[in-house]
Amino acid sequence: MIWGFDGMPALDHEQVLIRTGPRSRLPVIVAVHSSTLGQAVGGCRLWRYADWQDGLADALRLSAGMTAKCAVAGLANGGGKTVVAVPPGAELDAATRRAVLDDVADAIASLDGAYATGPDVGTTPEDMAVIGERTPHVFCRPAQHGGSGDSSPATALGTLAALRAVSRRLYGTRALTGVRLSLVGLGSVGMRLARLLADEGADLLVSDIDPAKRAAGEELGATWASPEHALTADTDILVPAALGGILTGDVVPRLRCSAVVGPANNQLATADVAGLLHRRGIVWVPDYVVSAGGVINALTLELHHETPDVARQRVEAIEHTVADLFGTAEQRQVTLAQAATELARLRLGTPPAALRPASA
Numbered sequence: 001m002i003w004g005f006d007g008m009p010a011l012d013h014e015q016v017l018i019r020t021g022p023r024s025r026l027p028v029i030v031a032v033h034s035s036t037l038g039q040a041v042g043g044c045r046l047w048r049y050a051d052w053q054d055g056l057a058d059a060l061r062l063s064a065g066m067t068a069k070c071a072v073a074g075l076a077n078g079g080g081k082t083v084v085a086v087p088p089g090a091e092l093d094a095a096t097r098r099a100v101l102d103d104v105a106d107a108i109a110s111l112d113g114a115y116a117t118g119p120d121v122g123t124t125p126e127d128m129a130v131i132g133e134r135t136p137h138v139f140c141r142p143a144q145h146g147g148s149g150d151s152s153p154a155t156a157l158g159t160l161a162a163l164r165a166v167s168r169r170l171y172g173t174r175a176l177t178g179v180r181l182s183l184v185g186l187g188s189v190g191m192r193l194a195r196l197l198a199d200e201g202a203d204l205l206v207s208d209i210d211p212a213k214r215a216a217g218e219e220l221g222a223t224w225a226s227p228e229h230a231l232t233a234d235t236d237i238l239v240p241a242a243l244g245g246i247l248t249g250d251v252v253p254r255l256r257c258s259a260v261v262g263p264a265n266n267q268l269a270t271a272d273v274a275g276l277l278h279r280r281g282i283v284w285v286p287d288y289v290v291s292a293g294g295v296i297n298a299l300t301l302e303l304h305h306e307t308p309d310v311a312r313q314r315v316e317a318i319e320h321t322v323a324d325l326f327g328t329a330e331q332r333q334v335t336l337a338q339a340a341t342e343l344a345r346l347r348l349g350t351p352p353a354a355l356r357p358a359s360a
């Protein structure tokens with residue numbers, strides 16, 4: 001990553017809109033990184049930051065990551081991101097939340113279609129319906145509002161596709177029957193993925209910090225473990241499906257898996273962890289490749305007006321994307337992460353200097 005002054009990511013974005021929301025009085029940041037491949041897309045993050053400039057740094061970084069995510073997924077879209085920086089400790093009541101969403105909608109509308117938003121950390125499909133009252137440049141609204149709704153099912157399906165490609169590479173078969181998987185995080189995506197894997201006869205170890213998830217996991221025939229145990233369990237594939245930063249310099253030497261393939265964003269605590277995994281011979285498929293199913297589905301349906309069948313095929317094509325990355329990595333003697341970066345650059349033509357194919 002290239003850093004600019006004061007630890008801020010270098011600005012190679014097409015435009016960045018920063019304004020104090022006239023209704024909410026909160027900082028609203030919309031970063032449009034690239035429209036080289038088409039309209040920039042990326043979720044709306046409503047999150048607490050110690051300083052609004054931390055929110056700006058997040059918007060710059062995440063929008064660049066979305067450019068890479070879309071490029072590798074083969075989407076005719078670029079990357080963008082909205083961040084509303086909520087001060088620490090502030091609680092948003094219903095009226096303020098509504099004011100925030102109206103401010104976001106007006107900011108997006110002012111960009112004349114350069115960028116469209118969707119749900120992200122802190123926002124929901126219902127929030128997208130509110131934004132949609134003021135601008136058409138929004139996706140993942142609930143079905144009754146004309147959108148494709150929750151993206152988790154497609155994200156789970158895309159993760160399954162990535163796992164198939166890895167299974168074929170490691171074990172010669174795309175079927176996951178009998179493959180040992182350790183799944184960390186049984187949330188919207190993780191639980192759906194666990195169901196898909198259980199249906200296929202995978203040998204599942206599951207975990208979550210929330211003990212209430214245990215019963216649902218065990219109903220699937222999975223073995224329950226603590227997150228710490230699941231992380232370092234003797235398994236074939238570790239599947240991070242919780243929060244980011246799970247792969248640290250301390251954790252990697254303790255891993256007992258052949259591959260790490262999961263949808264959780266920002267899995268690497270620091271960029272050098274990719275090298276540590278590689279040196280240990282552990283395959284790591286970049287999270288932004290694995291987790292692209294949600295955005296592929298939403299954009300295929302809502303922005304490109306294709307049928308659900310076409311959307312599903314495109315999500316399942318993540319299997320081919322990962323297989324191709326294995327091919328490139330082998331041919332060029334690089335890691336999968338490097339192969340993915342190369343693919344993004346190829347699709348974008350001359351890459352922006354700070355293109356950072358990290359999680360978005």
Ligand SMILES: NC(=O)c1ccc[n+]([C@@H]2O[C@H](COP(=O)([O-])OP(=O)(O)OC[C@H]3O[C@@H](n4cnc5c(N)ncnc54)[C@H](O)[C@@H]3O)[C@@H](O)[C@H]2O)c1
Binds near residue numbers: 213243291
């Ligand atoms: N929802 C999507 O379509 C989508 C798309 C792309 C990427 N992702 C990423 O996938 C991950 C999961 O998303 P989600 O929508 O299922 O989120 P979620 O909030 O529904 O689920 C997260 C789950 O992880 C658990 N968890 C949190 N910390 C944990 C820990 N330390 N150990 C074990 N479990 C822990 C939580 O209790 C929760 O059950 C996130 O990193 C998200 O950014 C999701």
